[in-house]
Amino acid sequence: MPDLIHDSDSAAAVSSLRSAVMLLGRRLKHQRVDESLSPTEMSVLGTLARCGSATPGELARKEHVQPPSMTRIVALLEAKGLVRLEPHPDDRRQKMVSQTEQAEAMLAESRSKRNAWLTTLAEGLDEDEWETLRNAAPVLEKLAHL
């Protein structure tokens, strides 16, 4: 572990990161791209889009949520026709969750809505700042999944 992460710059950065993430999270909760779909539900769909299909338990671990929460989320997504539940081939305790074609369409549509949100946000940041955020995005994601 490098020494430089112990200096006061980094302590300030962590503090700043902490409050910025909490604040942004609160705001994102309201400014959701698709009505009637919570941020976590969106996130689960994104994960499914990347990973193909997974069991509820796997999804819970990936989203850092407890299993009962994921059960409820999956049930909501199923009720909306965005996800399909099939029996697990080897283990009858588990289920396989996969996204429907409808989910794929919805993700595509939400991508365009996200651009609108991004456009309004862009007014407050200059090009360098966006560059910084683009670089930071994958690191933040890694950090979140640590």
Add this chain to the structure above:
Amino acid sequence: MPDLIHDSDSAAAVSSLRSAVMLLGRRLKHQRVDESLSPTEMSVLGTLARCGSATPGELARKEHVQPPSMTRIVALLEAKGLVRLEPHPDDRRQKMVSQTEQAEAMLAESRSKRNAWLTTLAEGLDEDEWETLRNAAPVLEKLAHL
């Protein structure tokens, strides 16, 4: 507004930022530096430390929270002796909120706890990645307050 924020790289970055922020936010909620002090309460104390003193309304706007929520948060902080409420000099509707000496001590203590958290986090990131995060922290904060 630069064109480059419309390319697919930026769309992906926004998507990635979005889910990373939500996920980190969830985790930060649990991994709080000081027991019995919510992230928002911490954030309010931080704001007070920077700005000296403010009215509940000002705090609500800065934290992007509705006034009733800030009333409750301030009341909790006052009950814990971290904040002092005084009548506003010019306007008897308003109140002035300022931090106590106890709050200052607590912030100092929490800074050291934050270093412990940071240390465990550091194990998962290399030096370049930390560099990226340090650069991104102020931008994220600006974005959050937009």
Add this chain to the structure above:
DNA sequence: GAGTGTCTTTAGGTTGGGTAATGAGTTACG
């Protein structure tokens, strides 16, 4: 084949916000 462990689900609770409505105080305007 009995016991232990694992995956999901059910039931119930907690927390951190929100909206609507009230009360007190200020400002603007006739």
Add this chain to the structure above:
DNA sequence: CGTAACTCATTACCCAACCTAAAGACACTC
């Protein structure tokens, strides 16, 4: 002036998104 309209804080109530504890179904081990 005085009254109407606005603003600030608060109260009362509500809701969403998580949590923990416990149960039920199945799998593994010995």
